[in-house]
Amino acid sequence: MFQLTELQHDALIEIFNLGVGQAAAAMSRIVGDEVTMSVPMISFQSRAEVARTLGSDEGRRICAITQHFQGAFSTEAFLMFPEEKSLEIVRLMVGQSLSLEELSEMEQEAMSEIGNIILNCCMGAFANAAGKELQGSLPTYHVGTGDNILGVSGKEWDGVVLTLKIDFNIERHHIYGYVAFLLDMPALNDLQRYIDAYLAKLMG
């Protein structure tokens, strides 16, 4: 599987931590309480591997918010949680709930907004570091297995998935989720080039 050099890897983690830091600040303002977020690790995996991590083999349902980004490079971005975690996050953020097994229409929209904030901040931090522009779409909300959502059973695809594990702390509750970017070969090459340019700039 695709690998970054240690330097590239560290730079990317730093950029994404900057991004989720901004997202956490935005979410703190919404809930009026401290929300913290960090990215402890990133990895490159195949779609099937990511789906397996998300419990696809056991038929576990996840909740995903997706956005399309294009420009400097093209990618499909996902924020994913096990379904019950998304209920927990919305309940913590909203403070009330229908106590149904699924999110209501309005709660789904709230979840979409949370995804929108996080994905925009991650990609914003990256675009900023790369000095390039990315165009982001509105978020859409999905529920299904990791297989369904990542389109594993779809057509042949030679790309990799860049996954970020995200740790959330909301009102002393600890929740983790994943952000994933689908990257085909050209996107992967672009990504690597931008990181190198960023590193070169840092080194002066």
Added chain:
Amino acid sequence: MQLSLLQGVLKAVRAGIIVFDAEQRIVLWNQWMEQHSSFPADAILGKTFGEIFPDMVDGRTHVALRAALQNNFASLLSQTLNKAPFPLFANAGDAAAGIRMQQAVHVMPLEVESLPRHCLVQIGDVSMAVAREKKLRELAVELESQTLVDGLTGIANRRRFDQHLDDEFRRAKRNASPLSLIMIDVDYFKDYNDNYGHQHGDECLARIAGALCGVLHRPRDLAARYGGEEFTVVLPDTNEDGALQIAEAMRAEVESLKIEHAYSGVAGCVTISLGVSTLIPELAAKTGSLIHAADRALYQAKRTGRNCVVVYTDSKN
């Protein structure tokens, strides 16, 4: 032709549409916005976001506007997390009362030919959906409380009792600990109802329920309405002696309520009869045997004069 068509659409569409230029100046403000805000387009075109919405500067909407203009990112502002960011009102009455319309807001970058990037803000009225979900939430809460709590007395209902007894029965089996059950019947309750009326009958049951609960102090003890004028009490980790003491305390407590009952065959006030059974459940034991034994003891208590407690003893002994 094309232009007048587009203008017609902007005028007719049932959503708020605002377009900001690269300097955050308003360049489009559709009729829906005029209708639901206090601003006609003439008064507002050319003004900046900060001039028109001073309260919203650096707020979530403003941040989203900047993200669209500077970073080319679209944002969604949900009603749930943002309530009503813009000062928009369904009608003049709401405007006077300061009740804002519930909003879902989409903020999107907009490419305009030969000009720097603009930003489109779309506002939808989601008041109906919010009201519907509020109603649904209320119903869900009501349903939840209805299903486990007895509507008349406010204590646990039959369903809750069944669940609790099952749980405690399993626990007692695992720990080989004693589990006691008390079945309770209000003496001459039919005569009470017939003479004092159902409304007083209901009040009487509610007071008895309160008295029964007052005797219990441990978190896993549970008093429930079993049906009609019958109550039941689950006492985990309680042997026969302990259960007898609690049953006797309950009998005395109800008697001390001194609810007048001139038609009682046993006293001048409302009283109860109680049957107690205790079991250390074996592997094959079922909750039914415990209930059956307490029922038998209660039957015995009624036969032996009412307003008393009888402990079930296996007839083989």
